[in-house]
Amino acid sequence: MKIATFNINNINRRLPNLLHWLKTARPDIVCLQELKAADAAFPAAALTKAGYAAVWRGQQTWNGVAILSRGAAPIVTRTALPGERDDTQSRYIEAAVDGILVGCLYLPNGNPQPGPKFDYKLKWFKRLATHAKRLLREGVPVVLAGDYNVAPTELDIYATKSWSNDALVQPASRAAYANLVKQGWTDAIRTLHPDEPMFTFWHYMRNRWPRDAGLRLDHLLLSPALAARLVDAGVDRAVRGRPDASDHAPAWVELSDGRRPRTKKAVKKRR
DSSP states (O other), X not given: OEEEEXXXXXXXXXXXXXXXXXXXXXXXXXXXXXXXXXXXXXXXXXXXXXXXXXXXXXXXXXOOEEEEESSSOOEEEESSOTTOTTOOOOOEEEXXXXXXXXXXXXXXXXXXXXXXXXXXXXXXXXXXXXXXXXXXXXXXXXXXXXXXXXXXXXXXXXXXXXXXXXXXXXXXHHHHHHHHHHTTOEEHHHHHOTTSOOOOBOXXXXXXXXXXOOBOOEEEEEOHHHHTTEEEEEEOGGGGGSTTOOSBOOEEEEEXXXXXXXXXXXXXXXX
């Protein structure tokens, strides 16, 4: 089973690129962020034609999250992160898909910092941590996938000081992510690629894509039940280089059908 996360940065504008990637990569489950489309504008018909059922929570102009699946349709369990009834931003959706609970999230950017937007980011992180701990206690197979808007370590950003004041790399942001992982989650990409940057985001400005001046912002965290099935993980970098691309590339994991993990070396031999 292949599960991916992709900040699409306007689903209708990037729909041709999304459909091309779905056809070539054939992920089984996809978490999308930054739909930038109201519920009624979500391109459900085009995705159905491509072989994907979908559930989504849209928002005009900003935010928006969706879960796609090839095969069994997602069954929605949540359309918002618990803990704040007055939060109207569309940043979290959760669904059961083929025996896995999928949490798709778009964590707040937090800029400028310090200030109310950064405070909102950290509060949202705390709400996520509380919910994530509850999911771990339930012992079900869970993946929390999405744009976390944090580069967890210096390995997750190109060599630069130009981002030093950005919310994505602040100590508080990194600590929040680290504390979340320490609950018992497996950062799938970093686990299988401990020494590689594995960037997932390249800003449109300052020629950053051609220079490979990227950041790793998109993460897939696996509960112990799923971590035992992890066999491969990666980033479809080439998607970022297509015309009119999102500033993110899809990140993905591959899970075995059973509970015994296979090594990355074994996966390469099988291919």
